Amino acid sequence: MVSSSLRPLRADAARNRELLLAAAEEEFAERGLSASIADIARRAGIAKGTVFRHFASKEELIASIVCGHLATLADVARRLTDAGDPGAALLEFLTVAADQRRQHDLTFLQSVSEGDSRVTEVRDELYAGIGALVDRAHAAGTIRSDVTATDVFLLMCAPVHVVENLANPAPELWKRYLAIIFDGLRPEGATPLPQPAPARP
Amino acid sequence: MVSSSLRPLRADAARNRELLLAAAEEEFAERGLSASIADIARRAGIAKGTVFRHFASKEELIASIVCGHLATLADVARRLTDAGDPGAALLEFLTVAADQRRQHDLTFLQSVSEGDSRVTEVRDELYAGIGALVDRAHAAGTIRSDVTATDVFLLMCAPVHVVENLANPAPELWKRYLAIIFDGLRPEGATPLPQPAPARP
DNA sequence: AGACAACATGACCGGACGGTCATGTTGCTC
DNA sequence: GAGCAACATGACCGTCCGGTCATGTTGTCT
Numbered sequence: 334m335v336s337s338s339l340r341p342l343r344a345d346a347a348r349n350r351e352l353l354l355a356a357a358e359e360e361f362a363e364r365g366l367s368a369s370i371a372d373i374a375r376r377a378g379i380a381k382g383t384v385f386r387h388f389a390s391k392e393e394l395i396a397s398i399v400c401g402h403l404a405t406l407a408d409v410a411r412r413l414t415d416a417g418d419p420g421a422a423l424l425e426f427l428t429v430a431a432d433q434r435r436q437h438d439l440t441f442l443q444s445v446s447e448g449d450s451r452v453t454e455v456r457d458e459l460y461a462g463i464g465a466l467v468d469r470a471h472a473a474g475t476i477r478s479d480v481t482a483t484d485v486f487l488l489m490c491a492p493v494h495v496v497e498n499l500a501n502p503a504p505e506l507w508k509r510y511l512a513i514i515f516d517g518l519r520p521e522g523a524t525p526l527p528q529p530a531p532a533r534p
Numbered sequence: 535m536v537s538s539s540l541r542p543l544r545a546d547a548a549r550n551r552e553l554l555l556a557a558a559e560e561e562f563a564e565r566g567l568s569a570s571i572a573d574i575a576r577r578a579g580i581a582k583g584t585v586f587r588h589f590a591s592k593e594e595l596i597a598s599i600v601c602g603h604l605a606t607l608a609d610v611a612r613r614l615t616d617a618g619d620p621g622a623a624l625l626e627f628l629t630v631a632a633d634q635r636r637q638h639d640l641t642f643l644q645s646v647s648e649g650d651s652r653v654t655e656v657r658d659e660l661y662a663g664i665g666a667l668v669d670r671a672h673a674a675g676t677i678r679s680d681v682t683a684t685d686v687f688l689l690m691c692a693p694v695h696v697v698e699n700l701a702n703p704a705p706e707l708w709k710r711y712l713a714i715i716f717d718g719l720r721p722e723g724a725t726p727l728p729q730p731a732p733a734r735p
Numbered sequence: 736a737g738a739c740a741a742c743a744t745g746a747c748c749g750g751a752c753g754g755t756c757a758t759g760t761t762g763c764t765c
Numbered sequence: 766g767a768g769c770a771a772c773a774t775g776a777c778c779g780t781c782c783g784g785t786c787a788t789g790t791t792g793t794c795t
Contacts, residue, residue: 343741343791345791345792346742367782369781369782370782371781379743380744381745381784382743382745382786383742383744385783385784386743390784440699480714487697487711491695495688495689496688498644498688498735500648503732505729506732509727509728509729509730516718516725517714517715517717518718519723519725521722521723522717522723526710526714527709528707528710534700544761545762545763547773570752571753571754572751582775583756583773583775584774587773590754591754
């Protein structure tokens with residue numbers, strides 16, 4: 334979203350960078366991780382060599398995309414922390430997160446950019462935001478007390494993933510599974526969990 | 535599991551076929567879809583050309599693996615249909631299914647082998663088995679009435695998928711998320727679902 | 736307007752991959 | 766045990782991909 338380089342980019346370079354990121358996002362969403370740099374460059378209307386001027390490697394390009402998505406989600410979480418109903422806020426966050434994933438499923442990119450320092454940094458921000466939402470939902474009694482922020486973080490993209498096993502899913506089918514999973518997070522009729530919550534990612 | 539060819543394989547060929555399938559399964563689980571035929575052959579202790587004697591293409595090899603897994607699951611479902619408690623039987627099925635996926639996550643192979651006729655055939659069997667389990671659970675009132683066999687089919691591998699977003703998950707952490715999701719399937723405290731169930735896959 | 740650094744370009748490289756095939760080997764049948 | 770079809774082998778082919786670099790182009794600053 335923001336380019337935090339010291340020297341500002343030249344006008345054409347900045348424009349190309351945005352075109353490139355947008356094209357890469359679409360190409361990855363359509364072709365998966367094996368989308369080629371050449372195809373991405375063609376889609377962006379720039380030459381292949383230019384890609385490597387902006388990003389040292391394919392991995393770095395992926396990390397930048399993931400960073401942008403995580404930052405957007407962190408922003409959403411932050412904004413929703415002040416919302417009225419804590420339970421509704423958490424559900425709204427999960428809805429926005431799933432909808433983002435539906436548009437461009439980039440979950441498979443996340444494992445690639447695991448080592449990147451910028452990614453882990455933004456992810457920590459997102460994690461903090463989710464933590465605040467979960468705390469408030471706990472206090473309001475909307476979700477069961479044995480569910481943690483890490484649980485929510487991990488379950489975030491599950492609805493979309495579930496739907497992707499279908500060839501032609503209805504565009505909003507993921508909402509069905511988000512509802513089912515969210516019901517599993519509610520205190521009513523909750524069964525004791527067989528395993529302790531994992532440490533934060 | 536069974537090789538339904540007309541002419542029986544020669545002894546060495548049959549042995550190599552099994553070695554090959556086992557090696558491919560491990561290699562795909564470790565390296566993902568991009569595992570190479572050469573690596574698979576090396577792991578099986580056979581030559582690369584031999585792979586293509588048994589399977590016309592990489593896709594066909596994948597389809598055979600997926601077939602075996604689906605057949606195993608269909609068998610489990612069939613056996614559990616006669617079990618005592620319908621609710622426990624369904625939970626047990628989901629547990630076995632998730633555990634199988636944990637050992638060798640091959641979900642990503644499923645989309646590749648979408649067009650294969652053998653795969654769709656075995657998948658239909660599995661689907662029928664799940665249908666029977668769900669019907670009995672409905673009758674016993676263990677799961678909410680608006681949940682279908684397709685829902686269960688789709689949610690089957692969700693617990694394992696959720697956990698895979700973690701770098702070093704505890705080996706049985708998936709049971710935590712299976713418990714949460716299964717709680718979402720229970721009638722107690724169920725919220726109306728916002729989307730209709732999809733048609734069978 | 737001139738002049739330079741920043742930027743864009745696409746031919747090119749090394750390597751890896753899926754798949755083929757001529758040649759050599761081996762299990763089965765009589 | 767002879768003979769043959771089934772099978773195994775690995776060198777080889779065409780293709781594609783990530784990444785490099787010498788050369789040409791353009792924004793920007795004075």
